[in-house]
Amino acid sequence: MLDIVSLSLISVLIGFLGSLTGLGGASILIPILVILGVPVKEAIAAGMVSIIATSSGSAASFVRDRITNVKIAMYLEMFTITGAIAGATITAVIAPHYLYFLFAAFLLTSFIGLRRPAAFSATEPAIQDSVSRWLNLRGSYFDEAKRQVIAYRATNAIWGGLSMVVAGLAAGMLGIGAGAFKVTIQENILKLPPKVSSTTSNFIIGMTALAATSVYLLSGLLNLTLVAPIAIGTTIGAIIGGRVLNRLSDISLRFLFFAIVIYLIVQMLYKGVTSV
Amino acid sequence: MNLKELGSGETKLETTISYLLIVGVILSLALETAGIAIFYRSHGNLDILLQDKSVFIQGRNFFSFLYQLFARGPMQNTGVFLMTLGVATLILTPFVRVIASALYFAWKRDNKYVLITAFVLIALTVSLALH
Numbered sequence: 001m002l003d004i005v006s007l008s009l010i011s012v013l014i015g016f017l018g019s020l021t022g023l024g025g026a027s028i029l030i031p032i033l034v035i036l037g038v039p040v041k042e043a044i045a046a047g048m049v050s051i052i053a054t055s056s057g058s059a060a061s062f063v064r065d066r067i068t069n070v071k072i073a074m075y076l077e078m079f080t081i082t083g084a085i086a087g088a089t090i091t092a093v094i095a096p097h098y099l100y101f102l103f104a105a106f107l108l109t110s111f112i113g114l115r116r117p118a119a120f121s122a123t124e125p126a127i128q129d130s131v132s133r134w135l136n137l138r139g140s141y142f143d144e145a146k147r148q149v150i151a152y153r154a155t156n157a158i159w160g161g162l163s164m165v166v167a168g169l170a171a172g173m174l175g176i177g178a179g180a181f182k183v184t185i186q187e188n189i190l191k192l193p194p195k196v197s198s199t200t201s202n203f204i205i206g207m208t209a210l211a212a213t214s215v216y217l218l219s220g221l222l223n224l225t226l227v228a229p230i231a232i233g234t235t236i237g238a239i240i241g242g243r244v245l246n247r248l249s250d251i252s253l254r255f256l257f258f259a260i261v262i263y264l265i266v267q268m269l270y271k272g273v274t275s276v
Numbered sequence: 277m278n279l280k281e282l283g284s285g286e287t288k289l290e291t292t293i294s295y296l297l298i299v300g301v302i303l304s305l306a307l308e309t310a311g312i313a314i315f316y317r318s319h320g321n322l323d324i325l326l327q328d329k330s331v332f333i334q335g336r337n338f339f340s341f342l343y344q345l346f347a348r349g350p351m352q353n354t355g356v357f358l359m360t361l362g363v364a365t366l367i368l369t370p371f372v373r374v375i376a377s378a379l380y381f382a383w384k385r386d387n388k389y390v391l392i393t394a395f396v397l398i399a400l401t402v403s404l405a406l407h
Contacts, residue, residue: 210404223324225331229312231366232305
């Protein structure tokens with residue numbers, strides 16, 4: 001078993017990767033904690049706190065740099081919070097070994113839209129539906145890798161919102177930010193650029209985790225010798241990630257995202273099979 | 277590049293949220309780091325304790341947990357108290373940014389987003405008050 005210093009250092013790397021990919025860190029952290037011998041429910045509870053740390057740490061710079069769209073985030077938060085409260089309640093009563101398989105199954109949803117071209121079309125922003133237009137779900141950001149301002153408009157606000165209920169449900173159940181799923185929804189349904197999707201997902205996941213935290217607090221699953229070093233490490237990693245993200249190309253981010261997701265699926269399936 | 281022309285168009289809100297998040301995160305990190313340092317001084321090592329119930333935090337709900345935290349104070353274990361306070365600060369940070377957002381949209385009289393942020397705030401408050 002690790003000590004607090006080693007866990008802090010590992011968490012820096014996890015926070016960095018979570019921030020870059022929009023996964024939020026907990027998807028990477030929970031399997032690692034489980035491999036190290038932490039009970040899965042305690043790992044999930046620690047994951048929830050790490051999500052809040054990663055989200056706040058990286059969102060500060062993403063919002064300051066105007067990449068995160070706060071209006072789109074707040075609209076989507078209505079849906080994710082509703083799902084997260086329901087999901088966390090289910091986890092408190094479900095048998096632990098089901099959670100491994102659910103975790104792996106949920107990560108598979110990251111492959112939705114894999115065959116879609118990686119580059120976002122910046123020349124023709126999507127035509128908005130009436131709800132998206134009414135909510136003024138649009139914006140722009142400066143892409144440092146492309147050295148140009150990218151303007152965008154969100155569309156399909158209703159379907160995007162309803163899909164976010166499912167993302168929130170999974171997030172609450174599995175103690176993850178469900179960042180992979182949220183990024184996919186924002187890119188494929190709301191038609192947002194990858195960097196806006198990733199950073200807006202980062203912003204939202206903290207709120208989703210917060211909604212579920214009370215359930216874990218009530219269950220007495222928050223271990224301070226796990227939570228404190230993880231919070232410190234993931235926050236520092238997320239802040240570094242927040243400073244690096246806009247310099248990377250969309251293709252690099254996408255490659256990193258899928259490499260991590262594939263690794264995690266294998267780990268969780270192995271753990272699920274060996275624990276039955 | 278003029279940042280005011282970018283983002284969602286809500287420049288003041290974005291700046292406020294950015295500062296709130298930075299302050300909340302720095303305060304939380306400082307408390308947790310101080311807590312770990314004191315924990316090391318009193319325990320003589322930095323092992324992760326999976327069985328010791330004194331390092332688990334629990335409350336009927338988040339608000340009663342906060343009340344008990346301040347009502348009891350540090351007692352004997354200052355390290356654990358500071359770590360708990362750091363975690364509580366971290367949890368409160370996104371909650372405070374929702375309150376700030378609701379107030380901002382109320383000040384701007386943007387009724388659509390007042391309703392949206394109010395819904396988020398109420399759902400969050402209810403979830404944190406659940407037991």
